[in-house]
Amino acid sequence: MRSARLKAKKKTKTNNNLTLLFQKYQLKNSKKIETEIFKQTCYLVEIIARKYVDRGVHIDDLLQIGNLGLVKAxxxxxxxxxxxxxxxxxPTIEGEIKRYFRDRSWDVSVPRxxxxxxxxIDYAYESLSHQLQRHPTNEELADYLGISLDELIEAKSVKSLYNSISLDTTYTDDDYSDSLHHMIGKNDPELETFIARKTVLNALNELTRRERLLIYYRYYQGLSQRALADRFKVSQMQISRLERKALGKLKKHIN
Incomplete structure (x- = not known):
């Protein structure tokens, strides 16, 4: 009984110390204090990560993903x-690990x-948001990760394509706007290429990087051809031709 009381007392003292650290951290936003909190609580990551070691992922990788969840928490x-x-x-740590397994379970051909x-990218976004006290730009994320802007956009676009698209999503052009819900069933050859996400993801491998970026900006960011022409620094006619070519490749692969 005495041993149990001592353990309870020690646990209470540890929790009190951690509470004081968090109070200081929230006042000073100190990286040094954050590191100290991490050292005192990283045991949580190991406990949770070891529940998933029999799923074909090395424990070191699980710890890395779990550490991201701990930093977020x-x-x-x-x-x-x-x-x-x-x-x-x-739940934050476990959610991060589960999301990793969910993303890893794609049954489509996505480059490793x-x-x-x-x-x-998630870790970089979290770290930069904390440092800058605002949402980081794509350029800042790419610089932080040491990759090109195109590589960053490509990774984000594939992730967006994997996610479900709401039927309430509105597609807007210079002179046209309608929801996907109302567009379904219409004889729209461009929309036909986006019926099945998995098929589209496989088909995207047939496109050049520039074509993939165009499809991402056009159909998942909702940019008009005019806006794309400004972004790509070409004429609107060239964007129209590039879009038709990319959609043609997608249709050919899907059909």
């Missing part, structure tokens, strides 16, 4: 809410270098 935790940090952090970039 540290930066978002509010010591004043009355919830212990371990209770708050556990692209899928491996996704957790790195």
């Amino acid at each position: 540290i930066r978002r935790y509010d010591a004043g809410v009355g919830v212990q940090f371990a209770t708050y952090a556990t 270098r692209i899928t491996e970039l996704h957790p790195k």
Whole structure:
């Protein structure tokens, strides 16, 4: 019984120390304090990561992904809410690992270098947002990761294409706007290429990087041909031709 009381007392002292650290961290936003909190709580990552070691992923990779979740939890935790940090952090860490397995389970042909970039992009976004106190630009993310802007956009575009598209999504051009819900069933040859996400992802491998970027900006960012012409520094007619060529390749692969 005495041993149990000592353990409980030690645990309470540890929790109190951690609470004080978080209070200082939220006042000073200190990297040094953040590192100290990480050292005191990283045991949570190992406990959670070891639950997934039999799923074909090395423990070191699981720890890396889990550490990203821990850092997110540290930066978002509010010591004043009355919830212990371990209770708050556990679902965040586990959610990060589960998301990794979900993204990794794609049954379409996505280059490995692209899928491996996704957790790195998430980590870079989280770190830069914390440092800059605003959302980082694509240029800042690419510079942080040491990759080209095209590689970053390509990775983000593939991830966007994998996600479900809402039927309420509105597609807008210079002189036309309609929701996907209303467009389904219309004889629109461009829309036909986007019926099946998995098929589209495979078909995208047939495109050049420039064509993939155009498709991403055009259909998943909703940019008009005029806006794309400004971005690519070419004429609107050239964008129209490039778009038709890319869609033609997609249709050929799908059909």
